[in-house]
Each structure stands twice: as structure tokens, then as C-alpha cells.
Amino acid sequence: xxxxxxxxxxxxxxxxxxxxxxxxxxxxxxxxxxxxxxxxxxxxxxxxxxxxxxxxxxxxxxxxxxxxxxxxxxxxxxxxxxxxxxxxxxxxxxxxxxxxxxxxxxxxxxxxxxxxxxxxxxxxxxxxxxxxxxxxxxxxxxxxxxxxxxxxxxxxxxxxxxxxxxxxxxxxxxxxxxxxxxxxxxxxxxxxxxxxxxxxxxxxxxxxxxxxxxxxxxxxxxxxxxxxxxxxxxxxxxxxxxxxxxxxxxxxxxxxxxxxxxxxxxxxxxxxxxxxxxxxxxxxxxxxxxxxxxxxxxxxxxxxxxxxxxxxxxxxxxxxxxxxxxxxxxxxxxxxxxxxxxxxxxxxxxxxxxxxxxxxxxxxxxxxxxxxxxxxxxxxxxxxxxxxxxxxxxxxxxxxxxxxxxxxxxxxxxxxxxxxxxxxxxxxxxxxxxxxxxxxxxxxxxxxxxxxxxxxxxxxxxxxxxxxxxxxxxxxxxxxxxxxxxxxxxxxxxxxxxxxx
Amino acid sequence: xxxxxxxxxxxxxxxxxxxxxxxxxxxxxxxxxxxxxxxxxxxxxxxxxxxxxxxxxxxxxxxxxxxxxxxxxxxxxxxxxxxxxxxxxxxxxxxxxxxxxxxxxxxxxxxxxxxxxxxxxxxxxxxxxxxxxxxxxxxxxxxxxxxxxxxxxxxxxxxxxxxxxxxxxxxxxxxxxxxxxxxxxxxxxxxxxxxxxxxxxxxxxxxxxxxxxxxxxxxxxxxxxxxxxxxxxxxxxxxxxxxxxxxxxxxxxxxxxxxxxxxxxxxxxxxxxxxxxxxxxxxxxxxxxxxxxxxxxxxxxx
Numbered sequence: 001x002x003x004x005x006x007x008x009x010x011x012x013x014x015x016x017x018x019x020x021x022x023x024x025x026x027x028x029x030x031x032x033x034x035x036x037x038x039x040x041x042x043x044x045x046x047x048x049x050x051x052x053x054x055x056x057x058x059x060x061x062x063x064x065x066x067x068x069x070x071x072x073x074x075x076x077x078x079x080x081x082x083x084x085x086x087x088x089x090x091x092x093x094x095x096x097x098x099x100x101x102x103x104x105x106x107x108x109x110x111x112x113x114x115x116x117x118x119x120x121x122x123x124x125x126x127x128x129x130x131x132x133x134x135x136x137x138x139x140x141x142x143x144x145x146x147x148x149x150x151x152x153x154x155x156x157x158x159x160x161x162x163x164x165x166x167x168x169x170x171x172x173x174x175x176x177x178x179x180x181x182x183x184x185x186x187x188x189x190x191x192x193x194x195x196x197x198x199x200x201x202x203x204x205x206x207x208x209x210x211x212x213x214x215x216x217x218x219x220x221x222x223x224x225x226x227x228x229x230x231x232x233x234x235x236x237x238x239x240x241x242x243x244x245x246x247x248x249x250x251x252x253x254x255x256x257x258x259x260x261x262x263x264x265x266x267x268x269x270x271x272x273x274x275x276x277x278x279x280x281x282x283x284x285x286x287x288x289x290x291x292x293x294x295x296x297x298x299x300x301x302x303x304x305x306x307x308x309x310x311x312x313x314x315x316x317x318x319x320x321x322x323x324x325x326x327x328x329x330x331x332x333x334x335x336x337x338x339x340x341x342x343x344x345x346x347x348x349x350x351x352x353x354x355x356x357x358x359x360x361x362x363x364x365x366x367x368x369x370x371x372x373x374x375x376x377x378x379x380x381x382x383x384x385x386x387x388x389x390x391x392x393x394x395x396x397x398x399x400x401x402x403x404x405x406x407x408x409x410x411x412x413x414x415x416x417x418x419x420x421x422x423x424x425x426x427x428x429x430x431x432x433x434x435x436x437x438x439x440x441x442x443x444x445x446x447x448x449x450x451x452x453x454x455x456x457x458x459x460x461x462x463x464x465x466x467x468x469x470x471x472x473x474x475x476x477x478x479x480x481x482x483x484x485x486x487x488x489x490x491x492x493x494x495x496x497x498x499x500x501x
Numbered sequence: 502x503x504x505x506x507x508x509x510x511x512x513x514x515x516x517x518x519x520x521x522x523x524x525x526x527x528x529x530x531x532x533x534x535x536x537x538x539x540x541x542x543x544x545x546x547x548x549x550x551x552x553x554x555x556x557x558x559x560x561x562x563x564x565x566x567x568x569x570x571x572x573x574x575x576x577x578x579x580x581x582x583x584x585x586x587x588x589x590x591x592x593x594x595x596x597x598x599x600x601x602x603x604x605x606x607x608x609x610x611x612x613x614x615x616x617x618x619x620x621x622x623x624x625x626x627x628x629x630x631x632x633x634x635x636x637x638x639x640x641x642x643x644x645x646x647x648x649x650x651x652x653x654x655x656x657x658x659x660x661x662x663x664x665x666x667x668x669x670x671x672x673x674x675x676x677x678x679x680x681x682x683x684x685x686x687x688x689x690x691x692x693x694x695x696x697x698x699x700x701x702x703x704x705x706x707x708x709x710x711x712x713x714x715x716x717x718x719x720x721x722x723x724x725x726x727x728x729x730x731x732x733x734x735x736x737x738x739x740x741x742x743x744x745x746x747x748x749x750x751x752x753x754x755x756x757x758x759x760x761x762x763x764x765x766x767x768x769x770x771x772x773x774x775x776x777x778x779x780x781x782x783x784x785x786x787x788x789x790x791x792x793x794x795x796x797x798x799x800x801x802x803x
Contacts, residue, residue: 054800059714109656131654148714149796230525230549249769250526261520274526275723276769 001190006197007288018184021196027182029221029301032195032292035177046148046169049076052161054153056128057169058112060145065114068096069126069144073166076126080162082117087135088127089157092117096124096139104136105143110151113142126163128154180295197303198222198269198289200255206245207353209257209283212237213267214310214352215396221301222267224293232269232293239386240265240396245281250274253286269293311355313344315399315498318365321347331360338365345371345399345496369485371399371496374441376478381430384443384475391418391454392497400497402454407489413466414486416454416495418443423452432471435462441478442466448473458483502713503720505530505570505601506550508541510562515539521556525549528722544571544722568702570601571721571745572632579638579648581608589678590637592685593662596694597635597701603744605631605784620651627783632708632747633658633701640664640679646671658704660697673700708747717792718776719768721745724790727768728752732759749777752788756781763788 003010005020014020017031025031045060060066072094079091100119107113109132116138117123127137128147147154179186188194202210216222216237225235244259250270258264260279268280271294276282286293287307296302309328313321319340325332342365347355355361376385392400402416426445436442436457442465444453455467465474480486489495508518512534519541522529527545545553550564557564576594578585585608594604609624628634634657638645642665649661649671661671664679677693678685685694725743728750729735734742744751752763760781764774773779776798778791793801 055796057715057796132656148711149794150800151715151794152797153800228552258520258524261516261523263520263524268524272526275528275719277523277526279520279523 003188003190004193006195006199015187016184017181017186017188017194020188020194021184023196024184025181025186025196028299029303030296031181031186032193032289032295033179033181033186033188034193034195034291035189035191036193037175037177039173039175040170041173043169043171045145047073047145047166048169049166050164051153051157052164053156053158055150056147056153057149058145059148060112061143063141063144064098065139065142065144068098069114072096073168076163076166078162078164079126081157081159082125084130084157084159087131087133088129089154090115090125090127091163092123092125094124094126095122097121098124098139100138101140102136103140104134105141106132106134107143108132108146110147110154111143112145112147113137113139114144115139115142128157130154176291178291178295195289195292197305198293199287199305200284200307201287202255202284202306202308203246203282204353204357206281206283207351208242209245209281210308210353211310211312211351212240212242212257212265212396213255213283214306214308214312215398216267217304217306218310218398220303220305222269222304224296224298224300224302225266226298227294227296228271230270230272230274232271232296233263233266234269235263235266237265237267237395238263239390242281244278246283247276247278247280248282249276250280250282251285253290254282255284255286256280256282309352309356311352311361312350312398313347313361313363314397315371316344317368318342318344318363321361321363325361328356330355330358333360333362335362335364338363341368342366343368343371343399343496343498345401366496371498372480372482372485373498373500374400374478374480375500377430377476381475381477384426384429384445384477387418387422387426387452388441388443388454388477390422391452394497394499398498400499402495402497404489404491404493404495405453407491407493412459412461413455413457413468414489415467418452418454420450420452426451426475428472428475430476432465432474432476435460436465436471436474436476437479439480439483440466440476441480442469442474443477444469444473445475456480456483456486458487502546502709502716503528503544503571503722504547504709505542505544505567505722507565507567507570508539508543508557508562509565510539510557510560512537512539514560515541515562518553518557518560518562521553525553528726530722530725542567542570544720567601568698568705569597569633571747572601572705573603573605573630573744573746573751574701575605575607575628575631575634577607577609577628577634577636579609581606585639589662589681589685589690592681592690592694593635593637593678593697596685597698600698603741623783625655629655629657630751630782630784630789631657633660633705635659635697635701636661637678638663642668645674649674658701658708660700660704662697673704675700705747712747715794715796717748718771718795718798719792721747721750721792724766724768724773724777724792725750728763728766728773731766732762749790749792751782751784752790753785754788755786756788757786760788763790 049056082090082092111129119138226233242259251273254270256268318338344363346364348362378385389395394400405417406415428445444450444467453467457466529543531542533540576590645663660673662678666676766773782789
């Protein structure tokens with residue numbers, strides 16, 4: 001049977017979603033199975049009348065005159081323009097079944113009506129009103145519709161013009177039968193469309209926004225925060241500052257990122273066309289899978305495949321970084337000396353778009369003993385973890401760094417610089433209970449003047465937190481397992497951090 | 502089709518509403534903070550409104566319609582002399598402004614009775630540039646009947662006001678509004694003004710539906726923002742320098758020197774000259790931008 005999977009036709013014998021895709025959808029990472037049937041449906045009471053000057057679209061009202069019009073659609077083709085003046089343009093003639101009358105009626109501008117020339121039933125006409133006026137045209141209440149499009153065509157009609165075709169307007173209505181598959185056992189049938197991921201194309205014109213998106217989806221998933229009729233959002237990187245870049249109208253499938261306001265850093269996937277706004281940088285377009293986002297619920301993760309390589313090597317080993325550069329076909333330069341196991345701590349240029357443009361990447365690496373893996377307690381201390389990620393840079397990069405603020409060989413702890421302004425709203429959460437263990441990362445909360453300071457103890461303490469504050473002034477945000485390398489640190493040194501995966 | 506609304510609420514967290522309007526593709530036209538309260542006037546498609554209303558409600562604010570917010574309305578008196586101006590033109594004008602209208606009072610160069618009542622072509626065009634017109638006449642029914650005939654060819658939404666309670670044969674007529682020696686402040690007078698608003702709104706909604714069937718490629722509020730940004734009008738101390746119309750805008754700049762600049766404004770990758778007809782206004786040498794309907798643009802492209 002034939003199935004369309006992520007925009008590609010496939011012939012397969014597979015019976016379930018799991019067999020088709022080769023991976024298992026879960027309640028967190030669902031897959032959309034949909035069947036569409038396209039049906040041509042008549043648009044209610046709307047007709048396109050093609051003339052030699054262009055098409056006039058009319059909307060009709062039910063009634064006897066409308067019925068007569070509808071029955072005579074084939075006879076109206078090739079009717080020449082009979083006469084036109086500033087009040088109306090008329091085409092004819094066609095026999096009409098109405099009893100002639102001498103009554104006059106007031107017809108509006110752009111009204112469509114039928115009439116009898118000389119009150120003769122054989123001399124029926126189809127007339128379009130250019131101006132509203134009172135008219136005795138031989139038929140009682142002859143108006144049956146209004147010109148809704150092509151009013152400029154009506155103004156241009158003149159001698160020699162004729163009707164080329166008349167047709168009831170039809171539209172292709174697509175009927176969807178949608179299943180959100182949350183397990184691999186959901187059956188698939190011939191002709192189904194399976195959407196397992198959002199395939200996106202990213203624009204070089206918005207390098208910062210592209211890097212932002214590539215970092216957000218580095219594990220191949222986009223966590224959905226909100227779904228609305230106009231857009232779906234992902235606010236995992238809410239609060240990240242980005243410069244305004246390529247600003248253009250957002251269309252269905254556009255990816256944009258907010259660059260100001262409380263929602264700055266939030267990524268938007270647009271489901272409808274809307275006008276441009278200077279607070280939204282548009283950085284990509286969807287190639288396939290927009291329906292998957294449309295049907296997703298908050299909390300779902302949508303798999304993402306950007307048609308763009310993320311060329312950020314921070315936190316990788318030199319060997320891995322070199323392999324990445326080779327795959328992308330770009331030159332790889334190491335500043336100084338570095339072994340294959342050393343960890344990349346800086347790269348130039350930093351943005352993937354710039355790396356592609358320059359065709360080379362220059363990195364600096366350090367000994368792996370200077371890089372520490374940190375486990376953050378996102379669930380116990382969410383606010384403090386977000387603060388820690390912002391200060392260390394882990395919010396927007398794979399590799400974080402902290403600067404030593406105070407260290408002394410006689411002290412059993414090390415302190416790192418924070419930001420007291422950012423920490424101004426750091427409410428107490430996840431206090432130590434009874435004892436602070438060696439390696440636990442503590443942050444002084446807003447209860448103390450030294451708020452925002454980050455500290456780690458080399459030994460357990462039952463009295464003071466990692467920053468030397470009371471337990472009530474301390475939020476425990478995470479843990480370092482290997483603290484031996486920290487003992488030799490001096491003021492001003494830099495510590496590199498990787499998040500435990 | 503875009504419509505105008507106002508958010509009324511506290512200043513605390515009102516930025517969330519502003520951000521949401523921008524996210525939904527709406528356009529913030531004006532923000533007026535008043536101590537702890539704020540009014541945010543904005544235009545956006547109607548279909549997203551329920552969601553925005555719910556968010557506003559959560560912030561203890563409300564969203565109100567501005568039915569005439571994107572309209573310029575002419576209030577017409579037969580002359581500006583004392584013979585005619587005791588008519589309640591100012592009261593009507595003031596009342597419609599409460600619902601967002603930009604109003605212009607037009608005094609015709611006429612006014613010595615029914616027999617010579619006529620309207621010149623220039624006046625007809627000047628009134629026709631507006632989105633709607635309200636004609637304020639006197640207290641003689643027969644006189645109004647004749648004047649109404651002279652106005653029959655107006656295709657824009659309009660209302661005729663006069664003294665007699667009802668006049669047979671005059672469409673869109675509202676009575677009890679002829680010569681008045683005092684302001685319209687009594688309950689009956691205000692009810693009459695409400696009736697003017699209701700009848701006008703009815704016609705305007707029809708006009709909106711008509712536009713909705715063959716819409717413009719870009720909504721006028723979006724073009725207003727583009728003109729203000731690109732021509733450096735934002736921050737101008739002029740009196741409402743760019744006025745919204747249902748089918749375009751009025752730019753209050755001299756046509757002879759600035760029409761080309763208006764035509765060169767880019768919107769969504771196209772110049773305004775491509776998607777609109779730009780002509781000289783009959784009112785104070787300003788510029789009228791009339792948007793071309795989408796169907797006509799498509800036809801021109803073919």
C-alpha cells in the first residue's frame with residue numbers, strides 16, 4: 001500500500017505507525033496520522049460570470065428570478081452586450097417565463113437583475129446595475145443578486161463585449177480524518193499521510209534567531225508550550241535576548257522568535273497568515289508537518305528536522321568537533337595545541353550561519369579536568385535553576401562558564417560571581433535540610449544582601465550553606481560529582497560546565 | 502477584516518496584552534496611560550478576539566469595540582451660517598467621536614430654502630471621500646423630502662436628520678433633530694443620538710461585509726503604520742496626520758509635493774502605488790489613498 005510519510009511517497013507492507021516509522025511514538029512525542037479526501041463543493045449561491053473584459057462574481061438570493069437564472073446558465077453563454085449606460089450594463093436576449101409588468105422598482109447599485117426588453121417575454125436580459133435607480137424593466141422585483149467582485153470590470157464593459165461563460169463557483173474542500181498516534185500500534189491504511197516531524201528550512205538573513213532555534217532543538221525536539229488558532233509557541237528559551245533581524249509578514253508555517261517584551265526568546269510557529277511586526281524576527285519556513293504542530297497539545301514534544309547543520313562545537317571533544325567540520329566540508333583550525341580528548345570552550349565564528357559563510361572554524365580547547373559536569377534540580381528549584389543557567393550561559397549554549405569570585409586554600413569552599421539584580425526575585429526554594437553535602441551547588445536567595453552568589457563546599461556542613469549563608473538564605477540548585485579539580489582554583493579563574501544528560 | 506478595539510484596564514501587566522496583540526497579527530494604534538489605568542487602541546482580525554478577551558478578563562481589564570474607529574465621517578449642514586448651525590451638527594459629531602469616529606463638519610455653500618437646494622460636484626466628491634455622511638437638515642418635512650432626492654445618488658452609508666418625527670419617502674431618516682436652540686443633553690435627545698449611531702452602524706456593518714467579500718490585500722491600519730514609520734510621521738504633532746478609512750486612508754500632506762513619497766511607501770514587498778489609487782483630496786489639499794480590491798489586483802497581474 002502507498003503511504004505518504006513526512007512529505008515523501010512510500011510503498012510499504014507495514015501495518016502500524018511503529019513499523020512505518022521505525023521508532024515508537026509515545027504520549028509525549030506523538031505522531032499524526034491523517035487521511036484527506038478532496039471534494040469539489042459548490043460555494044453557496046456564488047457564480048462567476050466571465051466576460052470579454054474580465055470576470056464578475058455575483059452572490060445571489062433565492063427567489064423566482066434566481067431560479068430562472070439558474071435554469072438558464074447554458075443559454076447565457078455567448079450573449080452579447082445589448083446596451084449600457086451610466087445606470088446599467090445588460091446582456092441578452094434570452095426567453096424568460098415571467099408575466100410582463102409595468103411596475104417600477106428601486107434597485108441598488110451593483111444589484112444583478114433580469115428584465116424583459118419592451119415587455120416581451122422573448123427579449124429577456126441579464127442586467128448589472130452601475131448606479132442605483134428606479135427602473136421599470138418588465139419583471140416584478142427583478143433583483144436577485146449583488147456583484148461582489150469585479151466591479152471594475154462592470155465599469156469597463158461596453159459595446160462588443162459578451163459573456164464567455166457562467167458557472168457556479170466551486171471550491172476544493174479538504175476533509176481530514178485525524179488521529180494523534182501516541183503508541184506504535186496505531187494502524188495505518190492505504191493513502192494515509194503520516195507526519196512524524198516538522199521539517200523546516202531556516203533563513204541565513206536571521207543568523208542569531210537561527211542559532212537560537214538550532215540550540216532549542218539540538219536534541220531534535222521542539223517542546224510545545226501553547227497552541228492557539230493563530231500560532232503555537234515554545235517558551236523553553238523565554239527571556240533570552242535576541243537582536244531584531246529579518247522582519248517580514250508571517251504566513252502559515254513561518255517560524256518566528258519574539259525579540260522584545262516578556263515573551264522574548266519564545267519561538268512561534270504560525271498557523272495562519274498575519275502581518276509583519278517589528279517584535280517578531282522571521283527565521284524559517286515549514287516544509288512539511290505543520291498539521292502536526294496544529295494538532296499538538298501543550299506538553300507534547302514535536303520532532304524537528306531543520307534543513308540546516310548546527311555548527312556549534314562548544315562542549316564537544318576536539319575529535320568530535322573535527323568530525324563535525326569534516327562532515328560539513330569546512331576547514332578546522334585549532335588555536336594553540338589540543339589533544340583529541342580536550343574539550344572545545346570557544347569557537348570563532350560563533351554562529352552556524354557565519355561558519356558556513358566563512359567556510360572555516362577556529363576553536364580553543366582545554367584539558368577535560370577543567371570541565372565539570374553539573375546536575376541541576378530543575379524540578380525542586382526551577383527558578384534557581386533558570387538563574388544558574390542564565391548566569392553560566394547554559395541557557396543558550398551547550399557549555400557554561402563561571403568566574404571564581406573568592407577562593408582561599410584555608411577555606412573549604414569556592415564562590416562564583418552572580419548577578420544581584422537578576423537574583424532580586426530569587427525567592428527561597430529547596431533549602432538544605434540538616435546538612436549540606438560536599439559538591440552541592442548553593443545560591444544565596446533574595447533574603448540576604450549577598451543574593452545571587454553561587455558557592456560549592458568541599459566538605460559537608462550542618463551549619464552554613466555553600467555560600468556561607470544560613471540555610472534559610474540558601475537555595476540548593478544542583479550538584480557536581482567530581483569536586484577535586486575545584487580545590488586549586490584562584491580568584492578570576494574560569495570553570496567550564498556541561499549539563500548532565 | 503480588521504476592526505478597531507480598545508483595551509481598558511490597569512497599567513500593571515498591560516504589556517502582556519500589547520505583546521499578545523502583536524503576536525496575533527494585530528496593530529497597536531495608540532497607548533494612553535493615565536496614572537494607574539491604560540487605554541490601548543488596536544486593530545486586529547475579529548476571529549482572534551475571544552482569546553484576547555479572556556486574557557484581558559484575567560487581568561481584570563476589558564476589551565470594547567470601537568465601531569467607527571477606522572472611519573472618517575462627514576457631518577453636513579446646508580451652510581455654516583447661523584441660519585443652519587443651530588442644528589445639532591456639533592452634538593452628532595461629538596457623539597460619534599465617542600465611538601471612535603474622526604468627524605469633519607462640512608458646511609455647503611447653500612442655504613436659502615428648498616427651491617435652490619443643490620449640491621455641487623465638488624461638494625459631492627468631498628463628502629464622497631468619507632466613509633459615511635450625516636446630513637443635518639431643518640424642521641420642514643417637504644423641504645427635507647426635496648433635499649433627500651438631491652442626495653439619492655450617494656452610495657456611502659448615510660443618514661438624514663431633521664425635525665419631523667417621520668417623513669414618508671426618505672430613507673435612513675431620523676427625526677426630532679431639527680433646529681435646536683440648546684445642546685442635546687436630555688434623555689430623549691441622547692436616545693435620538695443613540696438611534697443615529699445604531700442606524701449608521703447597521704449600514705457600516707453591511708459595508709464591512711461587502712469589503713470582506715472582496716478584501717484588500719493589506720488592511721488600512723497596517724498601511725497606516727507603514728506610512729507613519731517610513732515617512733517619519735510617527736511622533737508628528739499634527740492633528741491626526743493619517744486618518745483611517747474603511748477602504749484606505751487620508752494622509753494630511755500636500756498632494757503636489759508628497760504624493761510620490763506616499764506612493765513609494767512599501768508594504769509587504771510592494772509599493773503603495775501598486776496596490777492603491779492615490780489622488781488629490783477635495784478637502785484641504787490632502788492625499789486620498791484608495792486601496793484596490795484583491796480581485797482587481799489579481800486580474801491586473803494576469
